[in-house]
Amino acid sequence: MIPLRGRSTTTGWTQPRTDIWQIARPDDPRVSERALLLDDDGRTRDGAGLYISKDQFLSGPGPTVHVPDELGHLAPGDVVVVSDDGTRVNVAWKATATHNSILLTERCDHYCLMCSQPPKDGDDSYLYGRAKRIISALPFAAKAVSLTGGEPTIDPHAFLDLLEHIAATRPNLSTHILSNGRRFSDKAFTTEYASVAIEDMMVGIPLYAADPSLHDYIVQSEDAFNTSVKGILNLVAAGAGVEIRVVIQKANVAQLSELARYITRNLPFVNQVVLMGLEMTGLARPNTDLVWVDPHDYRRELREAYHLLSSAGIYTRIYNHQLCVVDRELWPAAVQSISDWKNDYPDLCQPCSVKDQCSGVFSTSGSRLSPNLRPIVDVEMSS
């Protein structure tokens, strides 16, 4: 787990030219547009737009933000968001992370029972603009970004504008969008989306049940299933990449294989299907009684759904599941999917021999974990 925000102090503070800063190496030719880290002895070079110090008493030759100890992991290639007054620092990009996501909005037209990031209604339209600035500040080595929300397409124009910005500045940046898919039921919007010249782009769309009523109940929105599936069909017809995301929970676990059959029969052309475990945070906490199910108790359902899908030639992955609660035959499909900033291994995992291949748990889930986690000590898994 990596902390991504902290309170900071400043010295020599003048209003900086932007809120988004890429931390550069001292030899960066565009150092005036970049932030530089002070080394342990406080050394740096002149001319940076901003200085970042991990020490409360060492300052640079310009406006300096002193970050708290928990942000000691900051390194060149990372991108930070600094509040106007310099009192708050958020990490927008970790160069070393395998998953980096950018939040586009907290607004959403769904209100999923197990939402890990509950929607908020206020005007947060500034986030789309901030996302563009983050994209502009990304290091050259950045390979992939995930655009999340809320519902990223809630403002369709701002959303497409952001994608055009990526296409214009970083067309090779592999772009994954987490959307409920409903906006794509609009063919004109989907056509415009599919014409954006980003080389590798995919939308991950949740589908929780083959029965429209059950899906609509889980996402707490009427006509959601029919609209999302139309969105998937439009995307595929437009030649765009689609991933189906299934969060396994109490309400749909008994119908998981029916959903798998539905996908093979109606949506066999999607690029992949992901069967996901719960992240017990956000709305999932107050709704624990409605959503929680121990993965240990649905091993059979998971295995069946996986086999139905993969034997039909659909590339299927399993996310967020600890190997000790998944059948061994499914291990090759169980991906280390939890972002490293919220990824943890409980103490009992320490002796486990497959810990390095395991997704671990969500640190955000707190103590809401399967009671059946146990270290596996009898196998060596080759990678």
Place this chain on the structure above:
Amino acid sequence: MPLRFHSLDSDRVVVSNLVGEHLVLARAEFDEVVSAGTPSPETLSTMRARHMIRLPDETLPVELLAMKLRTQKRRLADMTSLHMFVVTLRCEHTCRYCQVSRQGTERGEYDMSQDTAEAALRHVFASPSPQLKIEFQGGESLLNFELIRWIVERAEEINELERRDLAFVIATNLALIDDEMLDFCEAHRIVLSTSLDGPEDLHDHNRRRPGQDSWQRAVDGIERVRDRLGTDYVSALMTTTEESLERPEAIIDSYVDLGLTGIFLRPISPYGFALRLRGGGQYDAKRWLEFYKRGLAHIIELNRAGTPITEIYAAIIAKKMFSNNDPAYVDLTSPAGIGIGGIVYNYDGSIYASDEGRMLAESDDQTFKLGTVDDSWTDIMSSNRLLSPLWESYTLSSPGCDQCAFEPWCGSDPTFHHATMGDFAGHKTFSAFCTRNMGIFTHLVELADSDPYARDLLWTWGQR
């Protein structure tokens, strides 16, 4: 949405939708559904997921159903992909159930000529199908291997411009295969399809030749082809005779012993010699079904114990039960596969709508003769000799088929019904084709409903 149903027994009903997705319900539950009563939420949920019912204002289920139907029928527009060339009627075998071969005849009289083959190839490439499969038949096709060689090379030459997905199959008893032929097959990636009726005694009883060594030659041939070309280049077909009926396990085991991973449990064709007393075909559909079920049970047990072997007919049906993919099997499709799925060019240049149609002609019934290679492709395809049997037998407008729950999995066989009933559609109550297929459909549904292992196995077969 359109749904049809069939009683499995007094307690259970199978319900199917327009494209063959199905569900087994308890009769009481089914009654609740069709009488607008109060079925359980689970039933409603599954029936919505499987596009059997929808809410009044929903349009998505209709769109998806249409999409699935389009997918299942999309090959229709491609037209004929299977082109069978009868390169000779001569054969050194005298099989009991055969209706077409000629023994002891001199080269020439019953061989296809190069001119005929050239004209037939014009028909092959006149078909718009992106996939073209040329299958050589006999007689014993290897007796005219020279012509096979010429046709393969000529077809490949034409295909340099045509750029179709072109494949070749030789149907042969393998008794005469030699190294030179194998070299040629290897160079041109030709698949060999042979006949194997089961254990040696049964096979040699059915398939007679001088020396009574048909089985040994077939087995040796299979191994030689496999060694030279690979496992995927040889397959075997069996024909069920009276003597086979008590021995399904032994027949299947003989395939397993040879390392074959697929077996097609086929009934005998009701044409010509086969129906004569000594042809081995004097059994009814009911006895054949018993044989089939016993065989399938044995195959499932073999798989369960770790020996993978597929029953090919069940796999064809499983594909229809569990996917939208067209298994491209011309004998179980509607509209029928005659002419528009597969077509036969006889040795003498006459064109038949199906292999069975050619066999009927051997007993002087020319109903399925569409013309000759000198006619144009358009004339052949648009003639009433082809169109009448096609539309008269179309399942969605055939009495007995249009309301059948298994219509999406089934097909029409105008040749069979004409041969047995003198009518392209046939009276399904008395049709052995219908009895056999209904028996298999209900059996597969019951297997999938009662045995999770069998259900998974069928699912897997259906997805290949």
